[in-house]
Amino acid sequence: MKKIAILGSTGSIGTQTLSVVREHGDIEVTALAAGHNIAKLEEQIREFHPALVAVWAEEDAIELRTRVADLKVKVASGMEGLLEVATEEKAEILVTAIVGMLGIRPTIAAMKAGKDIALANKETLVTAGHIIMPLAKECNVKILPVDSEHSAIFQSLQGAGDNKIAKILLTASGGPFRGKKRAELEQVKVEDALKHPNWSMGRKITIDSATMINKGLEVIEAKWLFDVNADQIQVVVQPQSIIHSMVEYEDGAVIAQLGTADMRLPIQYALYYPNRLHLSGDRLDFWKMKAITLEEPDMETFYGLKLAYEACRKGGNIPTAFNAANERAVAMFLDGKIRFLEIPEIAQACMEQCTYIASPSVEEILATEQAAYEYIESRW
Numbered sequence: 001m002k003k004i005a006i007l008g009s010t011g012s013i014g015t016q017t018l019s020v021v022r023e024h025g026d027i028e029v030t031a032l033a034a035g036h037n038i039a040k041l042e043e044q045i046r047e048f049h050p051a052l053v054a055v056w057a058e059e060d061a062i063e064l065r066t067r068v069a070d071l072k073v074k075v076a077s078g079m080e081g082l083l084e085v086a087t088e089e090k091a092e093i094l095v096t097a098i099v100g101m102l103g104i105r106p107t108i109a110a111m112k113a114g115k116d117i118a119l120a121n122k123e124t125l126v127t128a129g130h131i132i133m134p135l136a137k138e139c140n141v142k143i144l145p146v147d148s149e150h151s152a153i154f155q156s157l158q159g160a161g162d163n164k165i166a167k168i169l170l171t172a173s174g175g176p177f178r179g180k181k182r183a184e185l186e187q188v189k190v191e192d193a194l195k196h197p198n199w200s201m202g203r204k205i206t207i208d209s210a211t212m213i214n215k216g217l218e219v220i221e222a223k224w225l226f227d228v229n230a231d232q233i234q235v236v237v238q239p240q241s242i243i244h245s246m247v248e249y250e251d252g253a254v255i256a257q258l259g260t261a262d263m264r265l266p267i268q269y270a271l272y273y274p275n276r277l278h279l280s281g282d283r284l285d286f287w288k289m290k291a292i293t294l295e296e297p298d299m300e301t302f303y304g305l306k307l308a309y310e311a312c313r314k315g316g317n318i319p320t321a322f323n324a325a326n327e328r329a330v331a332m333f334l335d336g337k338i339r340f341l342e343i344p345e346i347a348q349a350c351m352e353q354c355t356y357i358a359s360p361s362v363e364e365i366l367a368t369e370q371a372a373y374e375y376i377e378s379r380w
Contacts, residue, residue, distance in 0.1 A: 001026055001027065001028050002026065002027045002028070002092060002093070002271070002272075003027070003028045003029075003030050003090045003091050003092050003093075004017075004021075004027055004028070004029060004030065004091055004092065004093045004094070004095060004118075004271065005029070005030055005031035005032070005033075005050075005052075005085050005086065005088045005091035005093075005094050005095070005110075005115075006018070006029065006031070006032050006033065006085075006094075006095040006097060007033045007082060007085060007086065007094065007095065007096050007097055007098045007103065007106055007121070008033065008034065008035075008095075008096070008097035008098035008099070008120075008121075009032040009033065009034050009041065009044055009097070010034040010035065010037040010040040010041055010044070011034075011035075011097055011098070011099070011202055012097075012201050012202045012205075012263070013095070013097035013120045013146065013202075013263065013267065014032075014034070014095070014097040015040075016263050016264050016267055017095050017097065017118075017267050017271070018044060018047075018048065019264060020264050020267050020268045020271060020279075021048070022047075023279070023280060024277060027271065028090075029048040029049075029050050030050055030051055030052070030088050030090045030091045031050050031051065031052040031053065031054075031084075031085040031088040031091060032044055032045070032048070032050045032052075032053045032054075032085065033053065033054040033055070033081065033082050033085040033098070034053075034054075034055055035055065035056050035098075036055070036056065036057065036060055038055065038060050038063055038064050038067065041053065041055065041064065042064065042067050042068060045068055045071060045073055046068075046071070049071075049073075050073060051072070051073060051074065051088070051090075052073065052074045052076065052084060052085060052088055053073055053074070053075055053076070053085070054075070054076040054077060054078075054081030054082055054084060054085045055075070055077055055081065056077065056078065056081075057077060057078075058077045058078065060077070061075050061076065061077035061081070079105065082098075082102070082105070082106045083105065083106055083109050085106070086106035086107070086109045086110040086113070086115070087109050087110060087112075087113040087115070091115060092115065092116060093115060093116045093117070093118055093144075093270075093271065094106070094107070094110040094115045094116070094117055094118070095118040095120065095146070095267075095270075095271075096110075096117060096118070096119055096120055096121040096124065097120045097121065097146075098121055099121070099123075099202065099204050099205070100121075100123055100327055101123045101124070101127055101320075101323065101324065101327075101365070101366070101369055103121035103123060103124045104123075104124050104127065104128050104362060104365065104366075105362065107119075107121065107124050107132065108128075108131070108132070108135065108362070111132075111135050111136055111139045111141050112135075112139060114139065114140075114141060115141060116141050116142040116143075116144060117136070117141065117142070117143050117144065118144045118146050118267070118270040118271060119143055119144065119145055119146055119147075119150075119270075120146035120147060120267075122147060122217050122218065122221045123217070123323055123327075125220070125221045125224045125225065126217050126220045126221055126319050126320075126322075126323050127317075127319055127320040127323055127324075127365050127369075128362065128365055129220070129221070129223065129224030130224075130315075130359060131361075131362065132224070133224050133225075133227075142273075143225065144269075144270035144273055145225055145266070145270065146263075146266050146267055146270050147218060147221070147266065148244045148245075148261075148263060148265075148266050149170055149171060149218055149222075149244055149245040150218065150221060150222060150225055150245070150266075151244070151257075151265075151266030151269055151270065152171075152243075152244035152245035152246075152256070152257035152266075153168055153170075153222065153225075153226060153245045153246075153247055153257075154225075154269075155257045155269065156245070156246060156247040156255040156256060156257050157226070157247060157255075158274070160247075160249070163249055163250065164249070164250055165226060165228055165232065165247055165248070165249065166232070166248045166249055166250045166252075167232050167233070167234055167247075167248040168222055168226060168228060168232060168233045168234070168245070168246075168247060168248075169234050169236050169245060169246035169247070169248060169254070169256075170215065170218060170219060170222060170233055170234065170235050170236065170245050171235075171236050171237070171238040171241075171243050171244060171245050171246070172212065172215045172235055172236070172237050172238065172297060173196070173197060173198050173209070173237070173238065173239055173240075173241045174212075174237040174239050174295070174297070175196065175197075175209040175210045175211075175212060176192065176193065176195045176196055176197060176209075176210055177193075177210055177302075178237065178239060178295075180301065181298075181301050182300075182301050182341065185301070185340055185341055186339070186341065188210075188339075188340035188341075190333065190334055190336065193206070193207050193210040193333075193340060194206050194207070194210075196209055196210075197239070198240075198241040198261045201263075203334060204327070204330055204331075204334075207330045207333060207334065207343075208326070208330065210340075211302060211304045211340070211343050211344060212297065212302035212304055212305045213304035213305065213307075213308065213326050213343070213344065213347070215235055215297070215305055215308075216304055216305045216306075216307065216308020216309065216311075216312075216322075217308060217323065217326075219233050219235065219305075219308050219309060219312055220308060220311065220312045220319050223312055229313075230309055230312040230313050233312075235297050235305065236294055236295070236296075236297075237294065237295040237296065237297050238292065238293070238294055238295075239293055239295070240291075240292055240293065241261045242258050242259070242260075242284065242289070242292050243256050243257075243258050243292060244256075244257050244258065244259060244266075245257065258284060259284065260281065260282045260283065260284060262279075262281050262282070264279060264281070265279060302344075303344055304326070304343065304344035304347060307322060307344060307347055307348055307351065308322065310351070311351060314356075315358070316356050316357050316358045316359065316360060317354060317356065317357040317360040317364060317365060317368040318351055318354055318356065320354075320360070320365050320368040320369055320372075321350045321351050321353075321354035321368055321371075321372050322347050322350070322351050323369075324350065324368065324369040324372035324373060325346050325347040325349070325350035325351070325372045325376060326343065326346075326347050328346070328372070328373055328376050329342065329343040329346040329347060329376070330343060332346075332376075332380065337380070338380060342380075346376060346380065349375070349379065350372040350375055350376065353375055354368060354371070354372070355371075
């Protein structure tokens with residue numbers, strides 16, 4: 001029986017991972033970590049019986065210990081708790097489903113402990129890809145992408161052998177504001193930006209999709225996962241979210257992965273790789289499908305995507321400044337403190353004020369993040 005641990009078990013990816021576990025019944029969940037959703041975490045503990053769980057705040061840990069006092073489970077907290085979950089002895093795979101740069105240290109610790117990584121925490125590669133990918137080789141562990149687009153690329157590379165990638169075609173739905181211009185986005189409200197046309201995701205990533213910064217972060221992630229440069233990654237808007245991404249080879253052949261908009265598919269593929277198991281749910285019906293349309297992204301209206309390409313090309317700690325600024329700006333937008341169009345403005349400002357470091361250590365990455373937060377606090 002395969003054994004897994006999950007960081008971010010109460011979020012969108014975490015709960016869908018547990019749905020896959022529930023469907024097949026042949027995976028043991030040894031450890032879980034969550035933020036502040038203690039009620040949901042208690043439900044998961046009672047259903048999946050992990051030996052170890054962690055929450056961020058010690059006060060939440062105290063409450064959870066009381067709630068599950070009748071069960072044989074250790075409750076930890078803070079970064080130490082995340083590291084415990086990441087390195088839990090029995091787990092073979094760590095699913096990194098937490099949002100933000102909080103995932104860097106646990107991911108590194110898990111790899112050093114010999115765990116394969118089912119990667120849903122894109123910020124880890126965006127900010128520390130130059131550390132993570134060499135370390136995966138050194139530790140002889142797999143990085144298995146869970147993002148639907150990167151999973152699609154990964155699936156399209158199966159059987160490629162030594163044939164080289166000419167281009168990655170990274171698809172995007174275009175989000176809820178596809179086709180709109182900047183003037184039409186001046187008065188965007190939070191509830192409008194949270195209405196994604198195809199995918200059910202967490203609030204932060206849904207806003208990132210609305211700005212298309214999420215696609216920019218995926219460009220940077222793809223650079224590290226598939227050892228390509230920014231000019232080999234072309235974003236293609238595919239509004240129906242049927243083509244999840246494609247790979248073009250040197251001979252011009254394009255291999256694509258298609259499917260319904262169901263995150264359980266890439267999650268299951270990562271957990272059972274290289275095997276494919278039955279998955280309940282809808283299937284594509286090509287007789288009923290009216291069209292698959294493809295469009296060029298509007299990088300002037302959604303210039304957060306253009307900024308991501310710039311960060312990808314510059315490298316060093318610039319992607320960290322970009323990512324950290326976006327994280328804080330999205331939180332401010334969700335709290336009603338800034339306008340929608342200020343999100344990329346804040347990201348650009350933080351990139352411009354960042355003191356460049358060509359190959360930052362983990363400590364320098366975290367310092368760059370903090371510097372971006374302090375700069376935003378002083379300006380907005």
